[in-house]
Structures are given as structure tokens and as C-alpha cells.
Amino acid sequence: MTGTPPLIELAGIGKTYGSGTVALGGVDASVREGGFVSLVGPSGCGKSTLLRIVAGLIAPDRGQISWPASGTRPSDIGFVFQDATLMPWARVAENVYLPLKLKGIPKDEAMPRVRDALARVGLADFASAFPRELSGGMKMRVSIARALVTEPPVLLMDEPFAALDEFTREKLDDDLVDLWTSQKFTTIFVTHSIYESIYLSERVLVMGARPGRILADIAIEAPYPRGRAFRESTPYVETCARVSAALREGVSR
Amino acid sequence: MNREPSSRSMRLLVPLIVGLVFLGFWELLVRASDIPPFVLPAPSVIAESLAQNFGSLMTSLWATLRVTLAAFLLAVVGGIGLAILFSQNRLLETALFPYAVALQVTPVVAIAPLIIIWVGYDRVEIAVLILAWIVAFFPILSNTTLGLRSADHNLRDLFRLYGASRWQVLSELQLPSALPYILAGMKISGGLALIGAVVAEFVAGSGAATGLAWRIVEAGNRLDIPRMFAALFLLSTLGICIFFALTLLEQRLLRNWHESAIRREI
Numbered sequence: 229m230t231g232t233p234p235l236i237e238l239a240g241i242g243k244t245y246g247s248g249t250v251a252l253g254g255v256d257a258s259v260r261e262g263g264f265v266s267l268v269g270p271s272g273c274g275k276s277t278l279l280r281i282v283a284g285l286i287a288p289d290r291g292q293i294s295w296p297a298s299g300t301r302p303s304d305i306g307f308v309f310q311d312a313t314l315m316p317w318a319r320v321a322e323n324v325y326l327p328l329k330l331k332g333i334p335k336d337e338a339m340p341r342v343r344d345a346l347a348r349v350g351l352a353d354f355a356s357a358f359p360r361e362l363s364g365g366m367k368m369r370v371s372i373a374r375a376l377v378t379e380p381p382v383l384l385m386d387e388p389f390a391a392l393d394e395f396t397r398e399k400l401d402d403d404l405v406d407l408w409t410s411q412k413f414t415t416i417f418v419t420h421s422i423y424e425s426i427y428l429s430e431r432v433l434v435m436g437a438r439p440g441r442i443l444a445d446i447a448i449e450a451p452y453p454r455g456r457a458f459r460e461s462t463p464y465v466e467t468c469a470r471v472s473a474a475l476r477e478g479v480s481r
Numbered sequence: 482m483n484r485e486p487s488s489r490s491m492r493l494l495v496p497l498i499v500g501l502v503f504l505g506f507w508e509l510l511v512r513a514s515d516i517p518p519f520v521l522p523a524p525s526v527i528a529e530s531l532a533q534n535f536g537s538l539m540t541s542l543w544a545t546l547r548v549t550l551a552a553f554l555l556a557v558v559g560g561i562g563l564a565i566l567f568s569q570n571r572l573l574e575t576a577l578f579p580y581a582v583a584l585q586v587t588p589v590v591a592i593a594p595l596i597i598i599w600v601g602y603d604r605v606e607i608a609v610l611i612l613a614w615i616v617a618f619f620p621i622l623s624n625t626t627l628g629l630r631s632a633d634h635n636l637r638d639l640f641r642l643y644g645a646s647r648w649q650v651l652s653e654l655q656l657p658s659a660l661p662y663i664l665a666g667m668k669i670s671g672g673l674a675l676i677g678a679v680v681a682e683f684v685a686g687s688g689a690a691t692g693l694a695w696r697i698v699e700a701g702n703r704l705d706i707p708r709m710f711a712a713l714f715l716l717s718t719l720g721i722c723i724f725f726a727l728t729l730l731e732q733r734l735l736r737n738w739h740e741s742a743i744r745r746e747i
Contacts, residue, residue: 280638283642284642285642303644305642309639311635313633313635313636315654315657316738317657317660317737317739318657326639326643327643330645331643331644358738
């Protein structure tokens, strides 16, 4: 990580909401270009707020966010919400086309990219389906295809798989890692699952609440693809224990 | 085992049978108890009166239908248009919405004489149109205003993230989100436009109005109760047709995505 400047640099980021709730009390962190970082922490620790600040959806009250590697915030940032957040009136292809449409790219030009994005998440045959015809996991795949259709350098995910069953979740975790290793977009993944954060990422930032802050920065050294063997390995179990100890420490403090 | 009238033909057939049984009972009651036709005419007598006065009643039906439809369309255009303006400018909404409410809560019967005097008895159809419009306008305005605001917040954020213009947010997100609300408002408004037209005709009074409502007043004055019922029957039929037409439109537009229009397969 030495030598090349990080893509995202957060310095003393603070955010207090109108109600007086201190969502973030001075967060320092950096993310390397092409990295995969998870933010894990209890509800109310400000992980979603931090993600929205990185996306530029909300402005911090204090501190600075900078983009040393690119100079400015990339114009394309993929964002995946906890709900699939699809437009129910539009077919799957129309939903995935949305980011390109909003950028003024004509439909016939965009459709090959839309089809490609759908193929990458395994939904090539569902382009003309309506969202309500899909399962929760499939909807989430559409949401990921929509986020990736612009081939963004940064993908931000806000507890994307939290509402899915364990089996679907593990499948999507693996597929996400595959997409990330092939496309190398920088990923920040918010979750409250310790297991998921360790399985997916190169680094886990453990966050604590009131005020939201970073308690620990834990590197996960295991090579990709990780698979079932990693989930059962000793380093995995040990890291889980470390992360959960860090979380507990944050609560008792 | 399925005791709910689920199939389409059943949903038409069951109310139809109830109606026929009711009419039969009515006919029998009137004949058996010798009720005079100026108190309660038998359905057969009403049908006869409808046939006899068919030409003049149809002319009146057309007059009422024309005003109702015109008022309804103007209400749709005006209601949606104003709601869009409100959604673009909160100050405008804050300034004008209370007056839209005031217009709505003031009984139309009370405003009618004023409007008719302003517009003039020689152009009473325009007065009736304005009054029907006043009644029909509000549900569309308030429903569309609510609908435009109800767009999913995460989707709004997504539109912002991709740098969508105001127009794109409106056309691609807010209006489609508002569609179910707009259609529900239209269903209420369609009925209200007819009620507004009828009330306005009543108030406009003798000679000036030519619609079905006036036929009812006229028949009442002459104690021609069968004709009164015939006109009433046509008014109800018109109201039912408007309601069904709008329900059909709603089904067509929402059937692929909105919970209200999706047929459940259980």
C-alpha cells in the first residue's frame, strides 16, 4: 500500500444530524484503489452515513474527504442499497438502463452494455421481466447490475444482502467477489455481519456507536477466491474473534 | 370449494341476478298492493316511459355527459398540472394549497348561484362546467401532490447520484410513482364531476339547463314520476359507466407492477 496514493482519504469526518445525534465523531480512514473494505458495526454507528458521505449524497460537518489518486470524486459511483430499490413499473432491462439513460446515452447504444451487465450477474434471461416477478436475491442482482452498468471505478454497498436468506447471501457474496476480482472496482461494503465482512474484504474497519468512530482496522490476508475452505479455516475463525472483541470493546467503552 | 366470486363472469352475473330479483320483487309489490304510479311506478312503467321519452332523454344525457367529461378532463389536466408546479416549488404550494382546500370545502351548492350570475344565464352550460370542475379538481390535485412526494427516497438518492435533472426526476421517477395515486384520484373525480354537474343544473334551474338533472326537476314538477325514475336510471348508469371506465384504465396501466392491480394466484 506504500507508494501509490489511496483512492479515498477521509480525514476527521464528523456529522451531526439536526436532532443533535452525533452520527460520526471524527473518522480517519483511507481506501486503496481497487481495494475491498468492509465497514462493520452495530446499528447507529454511522456506517451508512459514512457511505453516503463518500458517495457525495450528504456533506460532512467537519473533516475532509479527498481523492488523492484521481484528484476529484469520480463521476461514476455505483451504489447498492439494502433494498434492491428498483422501479417497479419498469422492466429489468429498463432498470439497469437507468444510469445510462440519466447520462443521456441513447437506448440502442446502451442496450449491449445493459445485456452485458445482466449477463455478468447471471440474469441474461430476465431482461424483460418485471421486478415483482423476481425473488429477493434476483432483485438484488438487478440492483448490482444497475450499479455496475456504467463500469464505475467505485462501488458502494449499504448492507445489500442483509434481507436475504443465508444460502442466497453466500452465493451473492461469492459472485460479488468474482465481479470484483475481474473488474477491480474499489469497493466499500457496509454490513453488520462480522462473518460476511471477513469473508469478503481485504480490510475490515470496525466501527462503534455514539459517536460513530473507527475502533479497529483489521487486514484480512487470505488470497482470493476464498470459498468454503476459508470459511472453515483457523485464520478466519481467529479474525472473527478479533473483530468481535473489537466490537465488544466499543460497546463497553 | 371456492366460494368467492373469483371469475370475471361470476362478478358480472351475481350482481345482475340480484338486480333482476330486486326488480321482480318491486314489480310484484307495486302490482299486488296497487301503489299508484305517482308514488312508486313499477319497473315496467319506468321502462315504458324511458322508451317513450327516449329522444329527449338521450339529448339530456348527452348534455350532462358532455359537461361531465369536459369538467373531468379539465380537472385532470389542471389537477396534475398544479400538483407538478407545487412539487417544483414548495413556496407556491404553501401559498396556494390552503385556497385549493377552501374551494373544496365550500359546498358547491353555495357557490353555484354566484358562478351562474357571473357567467350569465345565457351561458349556463359554462357555469355548470365550472362548478363541476371545482368539485372534480381537488381529489386529483391532492392525490397527485401526495403521489409526487411518495417516490422512494433511495431511488431519489440514486437519481441524484447519477446527476439527474429536475425534469428527469419528475418524468422518470416522480410521475410514475404518482401514477397509482393519480388514478385513484381520477376515480373519485369522475364520480364527483357528475355530481357537480347535476347539482349545478339543479341550481341553474328552469329553462336554462338541458341536462338530465333538469329533466328530473321538470318531471317532478309535473308529477311524472315514471319519467323522473327513467332520468334517474340514466344518471346512475352514466355514473357506473364512468366508474368502470376509470377502473379499467387503472387495471390496464397498473397491472404489471402495482400491488393494487396484480391478480393474486392463490
